[in-house]
């Protein structure tokens with residue numbers, strides 16, 4: 273088993289470097305060591321206590337029903353409204369004037385939205401959604417840049433018991449269509465356009481292309497609701513009877529809405545993520561357990577102090593990090609947070625630091641790829657700003673290399689901020705493995721240990737625990753409240769993907785390799801399956817491969833994630849052309865890269881495309897990706913003895929160099 277990140281594995285010397293919490297931080301921290309003790313003493317009772325930090329309309333009768341494993345029910349019989357927990361209850365507690373969202377647009381426009389205003393906006397949207405006949409359980413697709421209306425839409429869905437499916441606005445129309453069809457969404461919410469590096473680009477046009485017309489139309493969609501954002505698309509297409517403006521509908525609706533309570537297991541959202549096969553999986557999350565764990569982790573891992581902290585998560589709502597730590601985690605805790613629409617270098621590389629300075633951001637949560645980008649830009653950029661408001665830093669999405677960890681702490685965290693390296697997945701819904709600031713020592717590059725209430729372990733092929741220093745499979749050996757409840761429409765795939773590897777034990781197989789060091793700190797080493805991690809985005813090799821073979825000149829393609837100093841992994845594609853097709857060099861390569869952007873997203877464009885005469889295959893016909901990785905990363909070739917024709921490599925190598 274090899275780590276797919278190409279990250280060097282810590283030596284025991286490196287693993288020995290540890291940053292204990294400072295006395296000052298520990299004294300004021302939300303979490304104390306007793307959290308571990310309490311959770312260990314009675315795990316389910318511990319989660320019941322965490323659930324009771326939410327407002328329930330009807331109390332639950334059982335904490336967990338695992339009788340139909342792996343299909344879990346948490347907080348059985350309980351009823352709550354997720355949006356009420358995120359909005360109304362803060363207004364009711366007298367905090368309506370507190371800013372919920374400091375929103376910053378890419379062109380520099382900004383809006384502050386208080387909890388009272390948010391309640392009005394969510395109520396208006398809920399009233400409109402109800403008026404067009406949407407009913408609990410119906411699906412709504414959200415294809416929007418990071419504008420406040422996107423968050424309002426998510427919360428309005430939650431308020432009505434609708435299931436939202438956010439599709440990252442960087443995804444192509446093809447990707448949008450497959451998600452709309454799979455979920456049979458009735459409503460699609462979008463914007464006229466979005467800003468991309470200072471320029472407006474159409475977005476609704478992608479929706480039109482995705483939804484099609486006539487025989488090809490997406491049959492489930494009744495309404496397309498359009499928020500005016502760029503006001504710039506001169507050719508904006510309008511389908512009468514289907515398309516409506518937000519300004520003419522939601523904005524005109526009543527700002528008073530009486531919410532119903534829903535079952536703890538009411539579906540809250542679907543989020544599509546890449547698996548090892550081509551078709552993305554619709555990961556299903558429900559209400560009570562999900563909200564319990566995102567509230568709990570936000571409070572304890574980020575040490576959030578209501579009314580004092582300003583939180584900023586740099587993720588997009590198109591990913592799970594945006595769902596859990598931009599919407600449901602912060603808002604269920606009554607937090608004040610920054611929501612930023614644009615990229616970190618628009619209009620220039622100072623943008624993030626200006627925002628931290630302007631709003632006094634105290635908790636900052638980003639991905640290692642951005643930290644490495646900041647490192648590349650140089651420390652004089654953050655050094656030009658007053659970042660003294662920061663008191664805690666978080667990292668998520670991929671293993672953080674120790675060098676980036678140290679730079680993050682020293683340059684951004686003025687050598688004193690604790691760093692929480694948080695391991696979790698779309699499927700886990702919330703943070704699972706992370707230090708608790710003020711309690712747990714932190715080591716650069718290690719996610720340290722499972723949170724109180726969470727149980728994880730590292731095992732070998734035979735499910736036996738691995739010794740310190742040995743690499744094994746990361747498994748979650750006990751159910752947790754925010755666990756996925758299934759894959760939309762495909763129970764068998766849910767069982768096969770996550771629960772069959774260690775079926776006898778009933779453990780969840782995460783797909784990551786990991787190891788313990790001599791202090792039993794846990795190091796996540798990256799995916800061990802055919803899933804790549806590019807800038808914290810999860811992309812499957814087979815998805816990119818099928819996009820490439822969709823191009824008329826490609827006969828066969830093999831894709832691997834090669835180590836990349838900035839993005840963690842970079843996509844490298846090896847393609848064989850069809851007979852008779854002429855290799856036009858750069859023109860062909862540009863076409864192939866565009867094909868991937870069109871079928872999936874620009875984020876999935878290969879960093880390199882190498883046209884090769886042959887792919888290395890075993891006698892059983894399996895492509896040996898390990899060898900392709902060796903080539904892409906410029907290493908000596910590993911064992912080639914199982915290849916049908918070892919000489920193909922000489923040829924591939926010549927092209928690669």
Ligand code: WT7
Nearest residue numbers: 668669670671693694695696697698796799810
């Ligand atoms: C995969 C999940 C969690 C939200 C963002 C990504 C990798 C995530 C870490 C971390 C090492 C990490 C894993 C995981 N990953 N966080 N702190 N250290 N690896 O969610 O798209 O579902 O991807 O991201 O490989 O399996 P996702």
